[in-house]
Amino acid sequence: MPSDRIIIVGAGIIGLGIGWRLARAGRDVLIFDRDRAGRAASRASAGMLTPLAEVRHEEEALLRLGLKGLEQFPDFVAELESESGFSVGYRPDGVLLVGVTRDDIEYLRYRYDYQRDLGLPVAWLSGGQARAREPQLSPQVGAAVWCPGDHQVDNRLMVKALRAAFLKSGGCLKESTPVETIDVARNRVRGIVAGGKAYPAATIILAAGCWSRLIPGLPGTARPPVRPVRGQILRLQMTEDCTLKTIVWYNRAASSAVAYLCPKDGGRLVLGATSEEMGFNDSLTAGGVFELLRAAWEVVPGIYDLPIIETAAGLRPGSRDDGPILGKTPVRGLIVATGHYRKGILLTPITAYSIAELVLTGKVPEDIRPFGIGRFA
Amino acid sequence: MPSDRIIIVGAGIIGLGIGWRLARAGRDVLIFDRDRAGRAASRASAGMLTPLAEVRHEEEALLRLGLKGLEQFPDFVAELESESGFSVGYRPDGVLLVGVTRDDIEYLRYRYDYQRDLGLPVAWLSGGQARAREPQLSPQVGAAVWCPGDHQVDNRLMVKALRAAFLKSGGCLKESTPVETIDVARNRVRGIVAGGKAYPAATIILAAGCWSRLIPGLPGTARPPVRPVRGQILRLQMTEDCTLKTIVWYNRAASSAVAYLCPKDGGRLVLGATSEEMGFNDSLTAGGVFELLRAAWEVVPGIYDLPIIETAAGLRPGSRDDGPILGKTPVRGLIVATGHYRKGILLTPITAYSIAELVLTGKVPEDIRPFGIGRFA
Numbered sequence: 001m002p003s004d005r006i007i008i009v010g011a012g013i014i015g016l017g018i019g020w021r022l023a024r025a026g027r028d029v030l031i032f033d034r035d036r037a038g039r040a041a042s043r044a045s046a047g048m049l050t051p052l053a054e055v056r057h058e059e060e061a062l063l064r065l066g067l068k069g070l071e072q073f074p075d076f077v078a079e080l081e082s083e084s085g086f087s088v089g090y091r092p093d094g095v096l097l098v099g100v101t102r103d104d105i106e107y108l109r110y111r112y113d114y115q116r117d118l119g120l121p122v123a124w125l126s127g128g129q130a131r132a133r134e135p136q137l138s139p140q141v142g143a144a145v146w147c148p149g150d151h152q153v154d155n156r157l158m159v160k161a162l163r164a165a166f167l168k169s170g171g172c173l174k175e176s177t178p179v180e181t182i183d184v185a186r187n188r189v190r191g192i193v194a195g196g197k198a199y200p201a202a203t204i205i206l207a208a209g210c211w212s213r214l215i216p217g218l219p220g221t222a223r224p225p226v227r228p229v230r231g232q233i234l235r236l237q238m239t240e241d242c243t244l245k246t247i248v249w250y251n252r253a254a255s256s257a258v259a260y261l262c263p264k265d266g267g268r269l270v271l272g273a274t275s276e277e278m279g280f281n282d283s284l285t286a287g288g289v290f291e292l293l294r295a296a297w298e299v300v301p302g303i304y305d306l307p308i309i310e311t312a313a314g315l316r317p318g319s320r321d322d323g324p325i326l327g328k329t330p331v332r333g334l335i336v337a338t339g340h341y342r343k344g345i346l347l348t349p350i351t352a353y354s355i356a357e358l359v360l361t362g363k364v365p366e367d368i369r370p371f372g373i374g375r376f377a
Numbered sequence: 378m379p380s381d382r383i384i385i386v387g388a389g390i391i392g393l394g395i396g397w398r399l400a401r402a403g404r405d406v407l408i409f410d411r412d413r414a415g416r417a418a419s420r421a422s423a424g425m426l427t428p429l430a431e432v433r434h435e436e437e438a439l440l441r442l443g444l445k446g447l448e449q450f451p452d453f454v455a456e457l458e459s460e461s462g463f464s465v466g467y468r469p470d471g472v473l474l475v476g477v478t479r480d481d482i483e484y485l486r487y488r489y490d491y492q493r494d495l496g497l498p499v500a501w502l503s504g505g506q507a508r509a510r511e512p513q514l515s516p517q518v519g520a521a522v523w524c525p526g527d528h529q530v531d532n533r534l535m536v537k538a539l540r541a542a543f544l545k546s547g548g549c550l551k552e553s554t555p556v557e558t559i560d561v562a563r564n565r566v567r568g569i570v571a572g573g574k575a576y577p578a579a580t581i582i583l584a585a586g587c588w589s590r591l592i593p594g595l596p597g598t599a600r601p602p603v604r605p606v607r608g609q610i611l612r613l614q615m616t617e618d619c620t621l622k623t624i625v626w627y628n629r630a631a632s633s634a635v636a637y638l639c640p641k642d643g644g645r646l647v648l649g650a651t652s653e654e655m656g657f658n659d660s661l662t663a664g665g666v667f668e669l670l671r672a673a674w675e676v677v678p679g680i681y682d683l684p685i686i687e688t689a690a691g692l693r694p695g696s697r698d699d700g701p702i703l704g705k706t707p708v709r710g711l712i713v714a715t716g717h718y719r720k721g722i723l724l725t726p727i728t729a730y731s732i733a734e735l736v737l738t739g740k741v742p743e744d745i746r747p748f749g750i751g752r753f754a
Binding site: 234236237271283284285286287289290293294296297303304305306307308311 | 611613648660661662663664666667670671673674680681682683684685688
């Protein structure tokens with residue numbers, strides 16, 4: 001019995017990231033997913049790496065985690081691309097946060113003042129200055145905050161690269177194989193059962209996104225308090241007449257959609273995303289698509305004639321304070337890495353590095369200490 | 378050589394309808410389509426049979442054709458369902474034309490007065506009366522015209538039934554077989570070439586929708602002046618909280634979309650349709666979907682949470698006066714049946730009956746005389 005085997009539940013970008021780091025460190029890693037790798041929230045994401053644009057007053061610890069996570073991105077990507085042989089479309093583009101109405105602009109100013117207080121490298125732009133940076137912006141845009149430190153990656157390519165790198169490093173991936181139960185005895189993990197077969201393991205990492213608390217066999221104290229938060233997203237095809245150079249981000253007042261327009265290599269424009277508390281309902285809806293299109297059209301009218309290539313909806317794992325849930329649990333051998341909400345792609349490198357370090361050394365790295373499951377106890 | 382063979386170019390609902398009538402009259406009929414039957418405009422339609430709701434001042438002849446066509450629907454459907462064994466979802470529902478803004482309601486009144494002048498059975502309703510008929514209507518709806526004589530059918534089921542009935546009657550259907558050329562000599566058709574093979578025929582019926590004028594070999598005088606008019610359409614899934622009883626129709630002022638919400642058997646809600654002059658570009662677009670959702674949401678706010686099941690775009694065959702192009706051409710043996718624009722489903726029975734009669738008797742039936750290709754000469 002391979003007592004040093006590590007099992008990861010969930011082959012989303014988080015599970016694959018951790019698995020890759022552990023497999024390349026020489027460990028015996030087995031990842032299970034009920035579907036194909038990266039088909040859930042990892043796929044529905046837009047690949048925004050935008051801790052500056054997303055900063056909120058109540059979340060300083062999360063901001064620090066995001067900034068450090070972004071700092072780690074270039075090295076993580078360089079290694080990943082070299083080992084997997086795939087590009088992941090990493091782009092240090094910057095983000096334009098824009099406002100249209102007086103309400104929008106007041107909120108923009110409030111956020112900008114806070115970003116400045118934190119010493120973040122941001123700049124206030126007039127509508128004209130914003131249009132000089134992104135000519136596709138509507139004349140209605142009255143002001144903007146330029147966040148040059150925010151970046152992006154192609155989340156789907158990153159999943160593909162992580163899957164390949166994980167397998168190349170000797171990891172084993174069981175897709176379309178739901179974990180039926182986690183076997184816990186005397187407050188210690190012993191393994192899992194999947195496809196009617198028992199797989200012993202001394203370490204189990206729970207990285208199953210919004211489904212993480214539902215895996216049978218989990219004791220109550222180790223059940224991460226995550227819930228699904230639906231995100232709807234569209235992919236458009238840019239044309240010669242309407243090609244964006246930079247990411248445009250619009251917090252439309254009184255709308256359930258934070259609208260961003262994120263241009264990708266190859267001419268795709270990702271338009272996201274709603275944040276809806278609808279339980280496990282992952283339908284695309286009339287209202288969701290309407291809100292996204294309205295907000296995007298208000299700030300970039302040229303999208304009107306662009307073809308819609310794809311529509312999608314996904315379920316993000318949200319926690320009670322919007323921060324991830326990372327590290328040990330009260331059950332020995334059971335580690336959690338979920339609850340990344342809107343920041344799963346951004347936090348993939350720092351999660352992968354930290355959880356791998358925790359498994360390899362037994363010590364909880366400084367970076368993730370504020371994000372333990374204990375804070376919800 | 379079967380000199381009495383009839384070839385139909387196009388297996389849309391029009392080509393299939395004509396083919397069925399001719400095959401069941403004992404004729405040797407061969408239909409070609411470049412795709413599968415009914416995959417173009419016939420599929421993207423909503424199956425509205427609504428000559429009253431669509432009436433316009435400049436189109437009295439077209440109105441008469443539509444009303445007579447609708448009169449023929451029940452018999453046509455009864456025979457079709459009995460011969461094919463398929464239901465086609467025919468429903469004599471009625472349509473509520475609704476208005477929100479003062480502009481909308483003035484236009485509604487103008488249209489209503491004209492409908493009354495023509496002696497059409499319509500009724501003016503207050504907003505409250507309209508909501509009594511359809512409780513899902515928004516409180517913003519200020520007035521409505523009730524058109525009880527307008528009906529609907531499931532266009533996709535009708536294609537399926539016509540295809541089956543045509544084949545059962547001994548017709549032959551060649552799908553995925555584009556017609557390469559129409560062979561005309563001494564101003565008389567001799568047959569067609571498809572898949573590199575010649576098919577002789579004394580009669581050829583051109584029913585290829587907006588592609589009808591592009592079939593190689595057509596002399597200029599026989600080329601029907603049709604152009605593609607794009608229509609975008611959505612299919613939603615109704616829920617217990619939001620189920621419509623009747624068709625709601627909203628001509629939103631200053632919008633490229635005539636929005637209608639058409640509830641179907643099985644709980645689908647078809648939401649159509651844009652009318653866009655975009656050439657052969659059949660993309661779904663951000664603007665098209667946005668206009669449909671905005672207009673539908675304004676008059677039936679409950680659609681907000683409904684899942685979007687399908688998005689589609691199709692190309693209608695539009696003529697210069699929006700009327701169909703039906704009957705003989707200057708080329709002997711060549712008959713046209715296209716240009717049905719927004720009324721292809723409604724006009725299927727009358728087109729099928731009339732064109733079959735023309736082929737069988739050589740005489741142009743009274744009903745279609747105003748719609749000959751000669752009017753554009």
